Amino acid sequence: MKSGYGLRAWAVLLVAVLAGASCAPQAPETASPPPVSSARQVVVYTPFPDLTVDELAEGFTRKTGLHVEQIREGTARVFARLRAEKNYPRADVWCGGGGMIPFMTAAGEGLLEPYVPTGHEDMPRERGNLILRDRDWRWVGIGVISLGFAYNPQKLSPDQVPRTWEELATPRWRGHVEMWDPAESGTSMLFLESALLRALNAGQGEEAGWDYLTRVFGNLKRYTREGAPSFAVARGQSLIGIHFEFQFLEFLAMQAGNTQVADASANIRWYLPPSSPVLAEGIALVRGGPNPEAGKAFIDYCLSEEGQRIINRFFFSVDPSIPPPAGLEGVSLPDLLDKAMKLDPEWMAANYDRVRRIWQNRVEATAEE
Numbered sequence: 001m002k003s004g005y006g007l008r009a010w011a012v013l014l015v016a017v018l019a020g021a022s023c024a025p026q027a028p029e030t031a032s033p034p035p036v037s038s039a040r041q042v043v044v045y046t047p048f049p050d051l052t053v054d055e056l057a058e059g060f061t062r063k064t065g066l067h068v069e070q071i072r073e074g075t076a077r078v079f080a081r082l083r084a085e086k087n088y089p090r091a092d093v094w095c096g097g098g099g100m101i102p103f104m105t106a107a108g109e110g111l112l113e114p115y116v117p118t119g120h121e122d123m124p125r126e127r128g129n130l131i132l133r134d135r136d137w138r139w140v141g142i143g144v145i146s147l148g149f150a151y152n153p154q155k156l157s158p159d160q161v162p163r164t165w166e167e168l169a170t171p172r173w174r175g176h177v178e179m180w181d182p183a184e185s186g187t188s189m190l191f192l193e194s195a196l197l198r199a200l201n202a203g204q205g206e207e208a209g210w211d212y213l214t215r216v217f218g219n220l221k222r223y224t225r226e227g228a229p230s231f232a233v234a235r236g237q238s239l240i241g242i243h244f245e246f247q248f249l250e251f252l253a254m255q256a257g258n259t260q261v262a263d264a265s266a267n268i269r270w271y272l273p274p275s276s277p278v279l280a281e282g283i284a285l286v287r288g289g290p291n292p293e294a295g296k297a298f299i300d301y302c303l304s305e306e307g308q309r310i311i312n313r314f315f316f317s318v319d320p321s322i323p324p325p326a327g328l329e330g331v332s333l334p335d336l337l338d339k340a341m342k343l344d345p346e347w348m349a350a351n352y353d354r355v356r357r358i359w360q361n362r363v364e365a366t367a368e369e
Contacts, residue, residue, distance in 0.1 A: 040067055042297070043092045044071070046071070046094070049250040049314055050072070051253055052093070059304050073286075074185050075185060078094060079105075086109075090289075095298075098189065100307055105349040107134055113284075114138050115299060117296075119300070129340055139284040142308075142318060143311050144333065145245055145246055146245055146272055147187065147278075150273060151240055152264070161271060162240070163274075165198065168219065169310050173219045177238065179241065195209050197209075200210065212361055217363050230243060230309040234267040249313070273339070279343065308322055312325055337352050
């Protein structure tokens with residue numbers, strides 16, 4: 001790892017402490033009166049792809065006449081905002097969070113309001129091993145996501161591509177792996193927790209998982225600060241970028257006709273190793289939000305056929321009749337489920353903050369050694 005993680009470790013630790021004390025970045029330390037309700041708008045907090053959020057907002061406004069005010073931040077920052085604003089919520093909807101785990105944690109803290117989307121009263125809670133919604137409807141799935149990694153086929157031949165998660169911790173990949181900072185990213189938090197669960201599922205204990213994560217941390221070239229890890233991979237600056245498939249697809253769409261990365265589609269592929277996390281991506285009504293009826297309408301729209309077609313551009317739909325998103329070279333939903341690891345959502349939700357703190361206080365501290 002490059003130097004500079006010492007100051008960064010203190011910075012992300014401070015963010016975590018403030019979040020745990022219900023003080024989010026860019027949010028007031030003490031609660032202030034809620035904004036005046038506007039029946040003509042809906043406020044959405046989201047880390048979703050910009051292209052998806054923009055299309056959903058445009059389609060929703062066209063259909064309902066309601067304006068969509070978007071606050072776009074990483075999952076950890078969105079969660080911190082919701083905690084800080086618990087007494088006086090400013091958001092109506094939380095859309096997307098790197099999977100269902102942050103939504104489960106937020107539901108347990110009383111941040112989310114139960115809502116059964118119109119027309120989806122019969123949505124099953126589970127489909128096989130895939131959990132589609134909260135028992136009490138405090139969140140519902142609007143897409144299916146899986147965590148793998150992007151690689152550059154111009155830099156790695158097929159026999160050189162790592163085939164398992166364990167390989168990323170070997171010395172071969174030192175200085176060649178990139179991901180977002182777990183202090184800000186739900187994607188990276190899922191990577192941490194899924195690694196610990198693989199160790200627990202194998203009977204090795206949590207400490208074996210932390211040993212693995214410490215070795216992966218030693219292989220990181222850097223945290224991605226701007227854009228996606230795919231950008232660095234496509235440019236040949238990093239060999240591996242830890243990614244959901246929707247983030248990979250969004251990157252390709254954004255680079256189409258963009259000269260920042262020449263021929264991006266030829267320089268990047270996405271791979272899902274065995275025993276990977278596959279889970280629902282959620283949406284939820286914020287408890288006490290200023291525009292609850294508008295929030296419900298936005299959730300209904302995201303689950304409508306029109307909304308699901310928009311989401312399907314980068315995501316697998318929760319509607320099994322909608323085909324997989326284009327650009328994944330024949331990967332199907334059954335393929336994802338075949339490689340899905342055994343998850344323990346309750347454990348992941350209960351340990352979400354603890355895992356992030358250990359990463360910051362213990363694993364990142366190894367950069368100083």
